[in-house]
Amino acid sequence: MEASVVIPAKNESGSLPSLIKKLVALSGLKEIVVVDDGSTDGTGDIAEQLGARVVRHPYSKGNGAAIKSGARAATGDVLLFMDADGQHSPDDVHRLLQKLDQGFDMVVGARQAGSQASVGRGFANKFYNRLASYMTGQKVEDLTSGFRAVRRDKFLQFLSLLPNGFSYPTTSTMAFFRAGYSVCYEPIHAAQRDGKSHIKPLQDGIRFLLIIFKIGTLYSPLKLFVPLAFALFCLGLGYYGYTFTTEGRFTNMSALLLTTSLTIFLVGLVSEQITSLLYSSSDKYNE
Template sequence: MISFSVVIPAKNEAPTIEKVVRATIKLPECSEVIVVNDGSSDDTGKIASDAGARVISHPYSKGNGASVKAGARAATEDVIVFMDGDGQHLAEDIPRLLNKLADGFDLVVGARQSGSQASIGRGVANKFYNRLASYMTGHKVEDLTSGFRAVRRKKFLEFLNLLPNGFSYPTTSTMAFFRAGYSVGYLAIHASKRVGKSHIRPIQDGVRFLLIIFKIGTLYSPLKMFLPIALVLFMLGSGYYGYTFHYFGRFTNMSALLFTTSLIVFLVGLVSEQITALMYSGGDKDIDKDHKG
């Protein structure tokens, strides 16, 4: 079995954090459990510390992604397991993640099965994200937004600057691993119903989830997303031009607008593709300074 660190981002998880920490820390190869207390207003930090976790406390809430980044920097093992502190993820699934990681994967994600989603809306949204990500990567993506995952620390640190401070770090990190050509695997799990109130805000996070769709495209292959849009606009422009030329014998401003917009969208995608390539080109040059002698 591989020795590993566990990182648990937590905000106001006092009712569940003790149980999660104790269940995780007793696993044979678990070297440490790091709880990142993200500005909690309850006793999350103290309870986690009393349960045996190493606690990193933020003076104010910085976001789930910021907590994950802080935990990844502080971890000492070459393998990190990320999990939530709300009781959804089961410690007994960790050895299964690690066994799959040992099969040659760089990232293994716990893919939630039917009945594990918090609501029907969330389930439908996640299915849409999975299909979009599968189209973008050319590989089947079973769960793009799951926060339960095992990863090789050195490779995860390569993309730390790309990760947002908010809730979409799973999406960003998964797509970054695909883009870099690393091996990503999935393991079927059942996520329990969370204890307490979710930190998801329906309106703000609904908009954020829509932005994730565009982030998926721009993170992985922007041209693959922008080119179909450009083609649709070009076809609309051509169709409208054919209609106006046939019936009125002229080229209209609307046709010109559609053609111009099509060209602009295509050029934006082309430039974005080059920028994305440059973002990932430095990954192989990064040095894990924490592991240097």
């Protein structure tokens, strides 16, 4: 298998040269594809001078959009995604690729203790990992890591499902699990990023909350909605029992809780069917 390294980059002229030079020195890589996502500091020109293929966005479309552009442009059998900010080490590249040789379809670089940028993000990632593990029935060690190697033909199946923002790792991981492909994790240490992060705490905090629902809707919506519906149903039934015993009547609050539980269950049922159709469409597209 021939591997194409895909690096989404926006204003990373400071850290990108060192990364490209180290990758060029590695053996077994077919090409290095840098996606310049509307940079204003010459990132694309620098990458080109160092021998990388450059795909240019005329304006910033987002990390996920850059990943999709890079996946389309790459020609290798394997896609190796890395960040341009210096967090991912080229020394770990061959370890990920060797896992693919063992028969896996996706290998994710799982960040170990001490790799998280902050306590808050570390806590959030642990929560996502546990939720994803519950949804899939498999141990998910790092749901949001952007350092991963995948078989290109399988990754392209889900290109239409990937968002243009930062949550492409979540989407691609859950899509691979849903399709029955083999996913494994390789321990890595992620260094402190060079330069300024593009993540905005308030805006991206809300976005990360939405990831929780995306995890459910991408894999098995009923696993997310049924427990919530059941909890509200029990609460409504319990409240009805309390008001009937103390006041001898059925209250509006009981009706609201029971109706809400039914609505949530039906939403989950419809979401399950829509999810099945999405993956069915992806399979037809691949054929």
